[in-house]
Amino acid sequence: MNIIINNQDFILHQSGAVFWEKEKILLISDVHLGKVAHFRKHGIGIPNNAIFENFARLKTVLELFNPTTIVFLGDLFHSKINNEWNLFVQWTKEHSQKIILVEGNHDIISKQNYSDLNIEIFNELEIGNFLLTHHPTEKEDFFNFCGHIHPGIQLRGLGRQFLSLSCFFHKPNQLIFPAFGEFTGNSYLIPTEKDKVYAITKEGIIEVAIN
Known part of the structure; x- marks a missing residue:
């Protein structure tokens, strides 16, 4: 979905990434690399191949947008260094x-680890x-681009059905990004009439009508 903020064009992708067309910047928040390995280390039953899901998503958006710069809006690596760091x-x-x-x-983790990678x-x-x-x-x-909250929306269906x-x-002066990473969970927000909500579905992005 294309949106315009401050006369700049941005493309929202269903992975949770945003491409800033003029600057050729790919914006991504809350990847939480290392979280799957961290969970598995503590006995939580997550398939080992889930480790590669985040890298597959990164590959998809990089091939699609071909940015010159990638900006991670925090929580890139979830924990202390584990085998996902090597990946x-x-x-x-x-x-x-x-x-x-x-x-x-x-x-x-130490800033030196990132400096060694020229980040x-x-x-x-x-x-x-x-x-x-x-x-x-x-x-x-x-205008603020940010993450941290892992926003979600709950939509009511017929009867007592809910779709999360x-x-x-999108607040008047802020866009809160969804978490890019796997197994991150959501915080369900209640929009006001001043807000816009762009929900992520399997088919793409949809703007949710605010009642």
């Missing part, structure tokens, strides 16, 4: 894009009149 290291060696990390609360790290990043953060942040004269979907949650 990420190999992934970075196979791609030529500039990579930037806007730090999130789960990004606890730039920021607490927040300003590009024009856009503010890129992990936590939702309000700053005068800026991840979504992009």
Whole structure:
């Protein structure tokens, strides 16, 4: 789905990524690499091949948009270094894009690990009149791109049926990204009449009517 914010064109992808056309930047939040291996280490029964799902999604969006820069809006790596870090290291060696990390609360491993991969790290990043953060942040004269919350929406069907979907949650001066990663869960938000909700389905992105 294409949307316009501050006279700039952005493409919302059902993976949870956003492509900023003018800047050729791919924006991704809350990948949580390492989470599957972390869960498996603690005895939670997740199939081992789930580790590769995030990399498959990354491959899809990179081939589709061919960005020059990738900006991760925090929580790139979920835990202490485990075997998924080695997969990420190999992934970075196979791609030529500039990579930037806007730090999130789960990004606890040493910054040196990222520096060794030529990944730039920021607490927040300003590009024009856009503010890129992990936590939702309000700053005068800026539109905020952020993650952290893992937004979702619950849609009512006939009777007492509910459909729960991840979504992009668009406030007047903010776009909260869904989690890109597997096994992340959602926080279900209640939109106001000033908000827009772009829900993610298997077929693509749909704008949800706000009653």
